[in-house]
Amino acid sequence: MSVDMLIKKIKEKGNPSVAGLDPRVEYVPEYIREKAYKEYGKTLKGASEAIWEFNKGLIDALYDIVPAVKPQSAFYEMYGLPGEEVLHRTIEYAREKGLYVILDVKRNDIGSTAAAYSAAYLGKVDIDGVSEEPCPVDAVTVNPYLGTDGIKPFVDDCMKYGKMIFALARTSNPSSSELQMLVSGEKMIFEHVADLIGKWNGGTIGENGYGAVGAVVGATHVSDAETMRAALKNAYFLVPGYGAQGGGLEGVSKCFNDDGLGAIINSSRGIMCAYKKSEAGDAAFADAARAEAIRMRDEIVSVIK
């Protein structure tokens, strides 16, 4: 079970956090950018190669202390085909280093198209009898708006290939409440989503009591995090909103179960751009990222029951 592999990595590192790799080119230290521009120009290729050098340095600095990384697809698609290529290279490199890779894509579509997305990232594709893995990762994020038959193809691949998904439930952005907090019956929409997640997750429980279908739960909404935790004892939570998005420790602490498991907390900019707050400067970006990842680890571990 993929979730058990994630838990194993979390326990080994004593660290329930995930480093987000959301590399806008502005985040990349100047000397790395200049080198890439010299070779490839200020082009999509130049920006992408700068991002690759940055990502590689971050992964090298973090792989022995964090269990997982979460590349955000948008920030690679934004640099066109060269960006996509660097996303694939980053995923491959991170997995080689033993990191659990959660690809943040928030994909969603009707059944047969959802199956194509799932084949792209979790499963396999058949090419006239030859099986290929287009872009293998350990987990992806998905959007639940289309209901069960948009999610089931992913769940099937989770079971077949040992993977995980995290479905959006209560997101951390200000306007998330417009739909997610509408009340229907006695529950808000995100609670109905939680019920669906519980149903999808039900048949996938592994040896640690957690299943293959997790939830994305924003740490900025403390009471909603509590509601979700109570509703979904067996689901792992992927928690964005720590640090840069203003998410507090209190919300984070509510996302864990009494067993000290059940959540993995993401920080992207806080780790990637730590060097901008450091006196050591650009060249020490990897050290600064590592120091921030350790600080974050210790802070999160301190609030787990």
Next chain:
Amino acid sequence: MSVDMLIKKIKEKGNPSVAGLDPRVEYVPEYIREKAYKEYGKTLKGASEAIWEFNKGLIDALYDIVPAVKPQSAFYEMYGLPGEEVLHRTIEYAREKGLYVILDVKRNDIGSTAAAYSAAYLGKVDIDGVSEEPCPVDAVTVNPYLGTDGIKPFVDDCMKYGKMIFALARTSNPSSSELQMLVSGEKMIFEHVADLIGKWNGGTIGENGYGAVGAVVGATHVSDAETMRAALKNAYFLVPGYGAQGGGLEGVSKCFNDDGLGAIINSSRGIMCAYKKSEAGDAAFADAARAEAIRMRDEIVSVIK
């Protein structure tokens, strides 16, 4: 205004339909596949090059009779990086041929990440002072689950660069009702989404009375199509579910306004795989696609008020 350009193309061709380019390799005629496999093997690259030949043949056969094409990103992501490359090539070729390109990606994320997705497909990306267009299309589909601040970056780019978006509202899959038809207050969730779409669309109305923010409305649900049409007079509808998904003509007819505008109807497999029902065989795939596109055009035009 992008929607006015779409309407111009629809009027020029007398055809309110869009050809979906959702090319699983199994859909590609065997002789094209064999040729690609001979050169590239049964690999992601081989499958992708077969798809490219197929797409090119379809576009050549269709560009003077249909106003728009809709590539479904999942079926390119499914073939890894070579698939992505063929998606970019297909988009570029279709736009060269004067087709309006709606990229079906159903992207969604919080504000700054939504902005990155929008930059990828609708806008521009800044690389230390140099502006690039990573993958320019005319319109994308988006998922509304995160609310206004996940959509606004797209709307801003629509206004800035003359583009469109189509937001999911009532989808055509069986389990779409699980969330979309929950009742909150006096409305179902998809009607609340319709209200949001109306709000986002409100400030973007062009010379034909339609705005830059359209809706994806499944043709399989006749009364819901009516509800949506009544609620969103100024929004263009992208209507999947014609033909292969079992969508009937009645639902399609309800998606148009009294001006004969307001909807563009998608068929993917029906057009792409028309050759499989034709006696002329594989080599006539382009003729079969063209014949089916004409049949579909005439059928749809016949039910517009």
